[in-house]
Amino acid sequence: MDAFFLLLSSVLIMDFAYGVTLDAFPKTLNISGDNITLEWRDISSPSDLDWVGIYSPPNSENDHFIGYIFLSSCPTWKKGSGSINLPLINLRSPYEFRIFHWDHTQITNSTPVDSDHNPLPSTANLLAKTQAVTFQNLNDPAQLHLAFTSHEDEMRVIFVTKDDLKGYVKYGLEEEGLKGVVEAESFTYKQSDMCDGPANTSLGWRDPGYIHDAVMHGLEPGKRYFYQVGSDQSGWSSIRSFVSRDKDSDETIAFLFGDMGTSVPYRTFLWTQEESKLTIKWLKRDIEELGDKPSFISHIGDISYARGYEWLWDAFFTQIEPLASKVPYHVCIGNHEYDWPLQPWKPEWASRLYGTDGGVANVGCLTA
Numbered sequence: 110m111d112a113f114f115l116l117l118s119s120v121l122i123m124d125f126a127y128g129v130t131l132d133a134f135p136k137t138l139n140i141s142g143d144n145i146t147l148e149w150r151d152i153s154s155p156s157d158l159d160w161v162g163i164y165s166p167p168n169s170e171n172d173h174f175i176g177y178i179f180l181s182s183c184p185t186w187k188k189g190s191g192s193i194n195l196p197l198i199n200l201r202s203p204y205e206f207r208i209f210h211w212d213h214t215q216i217t218n219s220t221p222v223d224s225d226h227n228p229l230p231s232t233a234n235l236l237a238k239t240q241a242v243t244f245q246n247l248n249d250p251a252q253l254h255l256a257f258t259s260h261e262d263e264m265r266v267i268f269v270t271k272d273d274l275k276g277y278v279k280y281g282l283e284e285e286g287l288k289g290v291v292e293a294e295s296f297t298y299k300q301s302d303m304c305d306g307p308a309n310t311s312l313g314w315r316d317p318g319y320i321h322d323a324v325m326h327g328l329e330p331g332k333r334y335f336y337q338v339g340s341d342q343s344g345w346s347s348i349r350s351f352v353s354r355d356k357d358s359d360e361t362i363a364f365l366f367g368d369m370g371t372s373v374p375y376r377t378f379l380w381t382q383e384e385s386k387l388t389i390k391w392l393k394r395d396i397e398e399l400g401d402k403p404s405f406i407s408h409i410g411d412i413s414y415a416r417g418y419e420w421l422w423d424a425f426f427t428q429i430e431p432l433a434s435k436v437p438y439h440v441c442i443g444n445h446e447y448d449w450p451l452q453p454w455k456p457e458w459a460s461r462l463y464g465t466d467g468g469v470a471n472v473g474c475l476t477a
Contacts, residue, residue: 331355410443
Protein backbone atom coordinates (compact mmCIF):
# COMPACT_ATOMS: atom_id res chain seq x y z
CA MET A 110 0.00 0.00 0.00
CA ASP A 111 2.82 2.43 0.88
CA ALA A 112 4.51 1.69 -2.44
CA PHE A 113 1.23 2.39 -4.27
CA PHE A 114 0.81 5.82 -2.67
CA LEU A 115 4.48 6.64 -3.32
CA LEU A 116 4.03 5.75 -7.00
CA LEU A 117 0.78 7.72 -7.21
CA SER A 118 2.43 10.75 -5.59
CA SER A 119 5.32 10.59 -8.06
CA VAL A 120 2.93 10.39 -11.02
CA LEU A 121 0.95 13.40 -9.77
CA ILE A 122 4.09 15.50 -9.32
CA MET A 123 5.41 14.58 -12.78
CA ASP A 124 2.02 15.27 -14.38
CA PHE A 125 1.71 18.64 -12.62
CA ALA A 126 5.15 19.76 -13.71
CA TYR A 127 4.78 18.59 -17.29
CA GLY A 128 5.25 21.44 -19.76
CA VAL A 129 5.80 24.22 -17.21
CA THR A 130 8.62 26.56 -18.19
CA LEU A 131 10.46 29.21 -16.19
CA ASP A 132 12.91 31.59 -17.83
CA ALA A 133 15.17 34.25 -16.35
CA PHE A 134 16.74 37.05 -18.34
CA PRO A 135 19.24 38.49 -18.70
CA LYS A 136 21.48 35.58 -17.74
CA THR A 137 24.31 37.95 -16.74
CA LEU A 138 23.89 41.12 -14.67
CA ASN A 139 26.32 44.01 -14.46
CA ILE A 140 26.09 45.39 -10.92
CA SER A 141 24.16 44.92 -7.68
CA GLY A 142 20.67 46.31 -8.02
CA ASP A 143 20.22 45.33 -11.67
CA ASN A 144 16.83 43.82 -12.43
CA ILE A 145 16.10 40.33 -13.63
CA THR A 146 12.83 39.26 -15.26
CA LEU A 147 11.32 35.89 -14.37
CA GLU A 148 8.75 34.61 -16.86
CA TRP A 149 6.69 31.43 -16.48
CA ARG A 150 4.18 29.65 -18.72
CA ASP A 151 1.79 26.70 -18.83
CA ILE A 152 0.91 26.07 -15.18
CA SER A 153 -2.20 23.95 -15.74
CA SER A 154 -3.87 24.37 -12.33
CA PRO A 155 -2.50 27.55 -10.77
CA SER A 156 -2.92 28.24 -7.06
CA ASP A 157 -2.68 31.59 -5.31
CA LEU A 158 0.08 29.99 -3.20
CA ASP A 159 2.29 28.92 -6.10
CA TRP A 160 5.66 30.52 -5.55
CA VAL A 161 9.08 31.12 -7.03
CA GLY A 162 12.08 30.48 -4.80
CA ILE A 163 15.30 32.48 -4.98
CA TYR A 164 18.46 30.41 -4.48
CA SER A 165 22.11 31.32 -4.17
CA PRO A 166 24.28 29.34 -4.60
CA PRO A 167 22.39 27.33 -7.26
CA ASN A 168 23.10 23.99 -5.58
CA SER A 169 21.15 24.97 -2.45
CA GLU A 170 18.58 22.47 -1.21
CA ASN A 171 14.98 23.29 -2.07
CA ASP A 172 14.12 24.43 1.46
CA HIS A 173 17.28 26.56 1.73
CA PHE A 174 16.01 29.46 -0.36
CA ILE A 175 17.05 33.00 0.48
CA GLY A 176 13.56 34.22 -0.32
CA TYR A 177 10.36 33.63 -2.25
CA ILE A 178 7.63 35.49 -4.13
CA PHE A 179 4.05 34.33 -4.68
CA LEU A 180 3.17 34.12 -8.37
CA SER A 181 -0.21 35.63 -7.47
CA SER A 182 1.59 38.99 -7.14
CA CYS A 183 1.44 39.01 -10.96
CA PRO A 184 -1.98 40.09 -12.36
CA THR A 185 -2.05 37.24 -14.91
CA TRP A 186 -1.28 34.38 -12.51
CA LYS A 187 -4.72 32.74 -12.93
CA LYS A 188 -3.88 32.10 -16.59
CA GLY A 189 -0.91 29.98 -15.51
CA SER A 190 1.60 32.44 -16.93
CA GLY A 191 3.15 35.74 -16.01
CA SER A 192 6.33 37.61 -15.18
CA ILE A 193 8.02 39.30 -12.23
CA ASN A 194 10.83 41.85 -12.15
CA LEU A 195 13.29 41.53 -9.30
CA PRO A 196 16.46 43.48 -8.37
CA LEU A 197 19.36 41.26 -7.31
CA ILE A 198 22.45 42.00 -5.27
CA ASN A 199 25.81 40.41 -5.92
CA LEU A 200 26.14 37.60 -3.36
CA ARG A 201 29.45 36.46 -4.92
CA SER A 202 27.69 33.37 -6.27
CA PRO A 203 25.24 32.72 -9.14
CA TYR A 204 21.49 32.51 -8.56
CA GLU A 205 18.86 29.96 -9.55
CA PHE A 206 15.07 30.28 -9.46
CA ARG A 207 12.54 27.49 -8.94
CA ILE A 208 8.73 27.40 -9.15
CA PHE A 209 6.75 25.22 -6.75
CA HIS A 210 3.06 24.39 -6.55
CA TRP A 211 1.50 24.92 -3.12
CA ASP A 212 -2.13 25.14 -2.09
CA HIS A 213 -4.13 25.63 1.08
CA THR A 214 -4.79 21.91 1.56
CA GLN A 215 -1.07 21.39 2.21
CA ILE A 216 -1.03 23.71 5.24
CA THR A 217 -1.33 21.74 8.48
CA ASN A 218 -0.43 22.18 12.12
CA SER A 219 2.98 20.65 11.38
CA THR A 220 3.82 23.08 8.56
CA PRO A 221 7.04 25.00 9.37
CA VAL A 222 6.51 28.69 10.08
CA ASP A 223 8.58 31.86 9.81
CA SER A 224 9.48 34.21 12.66
CA ASP A 225 5.97 35.72 12.57
CA HIS A 226 4.32 32.27 12.64
CA ASN A 227 3.27 32.44 8.99
CA PRO A 228 3.52 29.06 7.23
CA LEU A 229 6.62 28.62 5.11
CA PRO A 230 5.93 27.40 1.56
CA SER A 231 6.17 23.72 0.73
CA THR A 232 8.87 22.46 -1.62
CA ALA A 233 7.13 19.13 -2.31
CA ASN A 234 5.96 19.96 -5.85
CA LEU A 235 8.74 21.40 -7.99
CA LEU A 236 7.39 22.58 -11.35
CA ALA A 237 10.35 24.19 -13.11
CA LYS A 238 13.67 25.91 -12.57
CA THR A 239 15.92 28.28 -14.47
CA GLN A 240 19.47 28.05 -15.61
CA ALA A 241 22.01 29.85 -13.44
CA VAL A 242 22.00 33.65 -13.44
CA THR A 243 25.22 35.40 -12.50
CA PHE A 244 26.98 38.73 -12.33
CA GLN A 245 29.58 39.80 -14.86
CA ASN A 246 32.14 40.10 -12.06
CA LEU A 247 31.56 38.12 -8.86
CA ASN A 248 34.69 39.82 -7.46
CA ASP A 249 33.31 43.31 -8.04
CA PRO A 250 34.36 45.41 -5.00
CA ALA A 251 31.15 45.95 -3.05
CA GLN A 252 29.63 47.16 0.22
CA LEU A 253 32.00 50.12 0.61
CA HIS A 254 31.87 51.85 3.96
CA LEU A 255 34.01 54.47 5.66
CA ALA A 256 35.01 54.83 9.31
CA PHE A 257 37.15 57.13 11.43
CA THR A 258 40.36 55.90 13.01
CA SER A 259 41.93 57.33 16.17
CA HIS A 260 44.03 59.68 14.01
CA GLU A 261 42.51 62.90 12.71
CA ASP A 262 44.29 62.74 9.36
CA GLU A 263 43.04 59.24 8.47
CA MET A 264 39.96 57.55 7.03
CA ARG A 265 39.33 53.81 6.94
CA VAL A 266 37.52 52.17 4.03
CA ILE A 267 36.23 48.59 4.03
CA PHE A 268 34.93 46.61 1.06
CA VAL A 269 34.17 43.03 0.05
CA THR A 270 35.18 40.74 -2.82
CA LYS A 271 34.49 37.07 -3.52
CA ASP A 272 38.10 35.84 -3.55
CA ASP A 273 41.21 36.56 -1.52
CA LEU A 274 42.72 38.96 -4.04
CA LYS A 275 44.99 41.85 -3.19
CA GLY A 276 42.94 45.00 -2.77
CA TYR A 277 43.88 48.67 -2.74
CA VAL A 278 42.47 52.11 -2.19
CA LYS A 279 43.58 54.96 -4.45
CA TYR A 280 42.80 58.47 -3.24
CA GLY A 281 43.53 62.14 -3.80
CA LEU A 282 42.18 65.69 -3.86
CA GLU A 283 41.51 65.54 -7.60
CA GLU A 284 39.17 63.01 -9.18
CA GLU A 285 41.53 62.65 -12.13
CA GLY A 286 44.63 62.27 -9.99
CA LEU A 287 44.31 59.58 -7.32
CA LYS A 288 47.98 59.57 -6.37
CA GLY A 289 47.77 58.02 -2.92
CA VAL A 290 47.74 54.20 -2.90
CA VAL A 291 47.38 51.90 0.12
CA GLU A 292 47.21 48.12 0.09
CA ALA A 293 44.34 46.68 2.11
CA GLU A 294 44.52 43.90 4.65
CA SER A 295 42.06 41.10 3.97
CA PHE A 296 40.33 38.56 6.18
CA THR A 297 37.26 36.35 6.28
CA TYR A 298 35.35 34.16 8.71
CA LYS A 299 34.01 30.62 8.57
CA GLN A 300 30.73 28.93 9.34
CA SER A 301 32.33 27.39 12.43
CA ASP A 302 33.04 30.91 13.75
CA MET A 303 29.32 31.57 14.10
CA CYS A 304 27.99 31.12 17.61
CA ASP A 305 24.52 29.69 16.97
CA GLY A 306 21.90 28.78 14.38
CA PRO A 307 20.86 29.58 11.80
CA ALA A 308 24.17 31.38 11.16
CA ASN A 309 26.22 28.22 11.75
CA THR A 310 23.92 25.97 9.68
CA SER A 311 23.61 25.52 5.93
CA LEU A 312 20.25 27.32 6.10
CA GLY A 313 21.54 30.70 7.29
CA TRP A 314 25.18 30.50 6.25
CA ARG A 315 26.46 31.90 2.97
CA ASP A 316 30.12 32.42 2.09
CA PRO A 317 30.90 36.04 3.09
CA GLY A 318 33.81 36.42 0.67
CA TYR A 319 36.81 38.46 1.79
CA ILE A 320 36.68 41.72 3.70
CA HIS A 321 39.34 44.28 2.76
CA ASP A 322 40.43 47.01 5.19
CA ALA A 323 42.58 49.98 4.13
CA VAL A 324 43.41 53.28 5.82
CA MET A 325 43.94 56.50 3.88
CA HIS A 326 46.39 58.74 5.72
CA GLY A 327 47.94 62.19 5.51
CA LEU A 328 44.57 63.82 4.84
CA GLU A 329 44.27 67.60 4.99
CA PRO A 330 41.49 68.78 7.34
CA GLY A 331 38.06 69.58 5.95
CA LYS A 332 38.88 68.74 2.33
CA ARG A 333 36.92 66.65 -0.16
CA TYR A 334 38.86 63.56 -1.16
CA PHE A 335 38.12 61.22 -4.03
CA TYR A 336 38.84 57.51 -3.78
CA GLN A 337 38.45 54.19 -5.55
CA VAL A 338 38.86 50.62 -4.25
CA GLY A 339 39.68 47.28 -5.84
CA SER A 340 42.53 46.04 -8.01
CA ASP A 341 43.39 45.20 -11.58
CA GLN A 342 42.49 41.58 -10.74
CA SER A 343 39.10 42.17 -9.15
CA GLY A 344 38.21 45.34 -11.01
CA TRP A 345 37.78 48.81 -9.56
CA SER A 346 34.80 50.47 -7.96
CA SER A 347 33.44 53.72 -9.28
CA ILE A 348 35.11 56.80 -7.82
CA ARG A 349 33.52 58.01 -4.57
CA SER A 350 34.28 60.97 -2.32
CA PHE A 351 34.16 62.10 1.31
CA VAL A 352 35.05 65.17 3.35
CA SER A 353 37.88 64.65 5.83
CA ARG A 354 37.68 65.57 9.51
CA ASP A 355 38.34 69.14 10.54
CA LYS A 356 39.34 69.49 14.19
CA ASP A 357 39.22 73.29 13.93
CA SER A 358 35.60 73.39 12.77
CA ASP A 359 33.18 75.15 15.13
CA GLU A 360 30.45 72.55 14.58
CA THR A 361 30.03 68.79 14.59
CA ILE A 362 27.34 67.30 12.38
CA ALA A 363 26.19 63.82 13.32
CA PHE A 364 23.25 61.67 12.29
CA LEU A 365 22.13 59.33 15.06
CA PHE A 366 19.47 56.64 14.80
CA GLY A 367 18.84 53.03 15.72
CA ASP A 368 16.65 50.02 14.92
CA MET A 369 16.83 50.51 11.15
CA GLY A 370 17.04 46.97 9.80
CA THR A 371 17.06 46.23 6.10
CA SER A 372 14.62 45.69 3.25
CA VAL A 373 14.55 42.97 0.60
CA PRO A 374 12.18 42.63 -2.39
CA TYR A 375 10.94 39.19 -1.39
CA ARG A 376 9.58 37.23 1.57
CA THR A 377 12.06 35.31 3.67
CA PHE A 378 12.31 33.53 7.01
CA LEU A 379 12.09 36.85 8.87
CA TRP A 380 10.08 40.02 8.73
CA THR A 381 12.24 42.71 7.13
CA GLN A 382 11.97 46.45 7.47
CA GLU A 383 10.50 48.11 4.38
CA GLU A 384 10.57 51.46 6.19
CA SER A 385 14.39 51.32 6.31
CA LYS A 386 14.39 52.51 2.69
CA LEU A 387 12.89 55.82 3.82
CA THR A 388 15.60 56.22 6.45
CA ILE A 389 18.23 55.84 3.72
CA LYS A 390 16.35 58.20 1.40
CA TRP A 391 16.15 61.09 3.87
CA LEU A 392 19.67 60.64 5.22
CA LYS A 393 21.02 60.69 1.69
CA ARG A 394 19.13 63.92 1.00
CA ASP A 395 20.42 65.58 4.18
CA ILE A 396 24.03 64.53 3.56
CA GLU A 397 23.93 65.86 0.00
CA GLU A 398 22.58 69.20 1.27
CA LEU A 399 25.60 69.56 3.56
CA GLY A 400 27.89 69.96 0.58
CA ASP A 401 31.51 70.07 1.78
CA LYS A 402 30.75 70.06 5.51
CA PRO A 403 32.14 66.96 7.25
CA SER A 404 29.69 64.72 9.09
CA PHE A 405 29.33 61.17 10.35
CA ILE A 406 26.65 58.59 11.11
CA SER A 407 26.19 56.74 14.39
CA HIS A 408 23.82 53.78 14.09
CA ILE A 409 23.06 53.23 17.76
CA GLY A 410 22.24 49.54 17.92
CA ASP A 411 19.84 46.91 16.58
CA ILE A 412 21.58 47.19 13.27
CA SER A 413 20.32 44.91 10.49
CA TYR A 414 18.00 42.42 12.23
CA ALA A 415 19.65 39.75 10.08
CA ARG A 416 19.16 37.27 12.94
CA GLY A 417 21.66 34.76 11.64
CA TYR A 418 20.80 34.88 7.91
CA GLU A 419 23.99 36.00 6.18
CA TRP A 420 22.43 37.29 2.96
CA LEU A 421 20.46 39.85 4.97
CA TRP A 422 23.79 41.33 6.05
CA ASP A 423 24.68 41.59 2.36
CA ALA A 424 21.36 43.36 1.79
CA PHE A 425 22.05 45.72 4.70
CA PHE A 426 25.56 46.71 3.60
CA THR A 427 24.38 47.16 0.02
CA GLN A 428 21.51 49.33 1.25
CA ILE A 429 23.69 51.64 3.34
CA GLU A 430 26.50 51.92 0.77
CA PRO A 431 25.17 55.18 -0.78
CA LEU A 432 25.61 56.74 2.68
CA ALA A 433 28.51 54.79 4.14
CA SER A 434 30.72 55.37 1.09
CA LYS A 435 30.31 59.15 1.56
CA VAL A 436 30.50 59.66 5.34
CA PRO A 437 31.95 57.56 8.17
CA TYR A 438 29.36 55.04 9.37
CA HIS A 439 29.81 53.87 12.96
CA VAL A 440 27.70 51.44 14.95
CA CYS A 441 26.98 50.88 18.62
CA ILE A 442 25.85 47.72 20.36
CA GLY A 443 22.11 47.40 20.96
CA ASN A 444 20.17 44.79 22.88
CA HIS A 445 19.83 42.64 19.77
CA GLU A 446 23.63 42.53 19.62
CA TYR A 447 24.68 42.13 23.26
CA ASP A 448 21.84 40.08 24.73
CA TRP A 449 22.64 36.70 23.18
CA PRO A 450 22.28 34.36 26.18
CA LEU A 451 25.59 32.47 25.88
CA GLN A 452 28.01 35.28 25.12
CA PRO A 453 30.70 35.93 27.77
CA TRP A 454 30.34 39.72 27.73
CA LYS A 455 26.59 39.97 28.25
CA PRO A 456 25.81 42.77 30.76
CA GLU A 457 24.34 41.40 33.98
CA TRP A 458 21.46 43.90 33.81
CA ALA A 459 20.43 42.95 30.25
CA SER A 460 17.84 40.32 31.15
CA ARG A 461 16.18 42.65 33.68
CA LEU A 462 15.88 45.46 31.15
CA TYR A 463 15.09 43.60 27.94
CA GLY A 464 14.02 40.13 29.05
CA THR A 465 14.37 37.76 26.11
CA ASP A 466 14.08 40.50 23.48
CA GLY A 467 17.49 40.13 21.93
CA GLY A 468 20.43 37.84 21.62
CA VAL A 469 19.96 35.19 19.01
CA ALA A 470 18.07 37.76 16.94
CA ASN A 471 21.35 39.02 15.51
CA VAL A 472 23.74 36.11 15.71
CA GLY A 473 26.91 36.86 13.78
CA CYS A 474 26.28 40.60 13.79
CA LEU A 475 29.65 41.65 15.15
CA THR A 476 31.53 39.60 12.59
CA ALA A 477 30.08 41.53 9.69
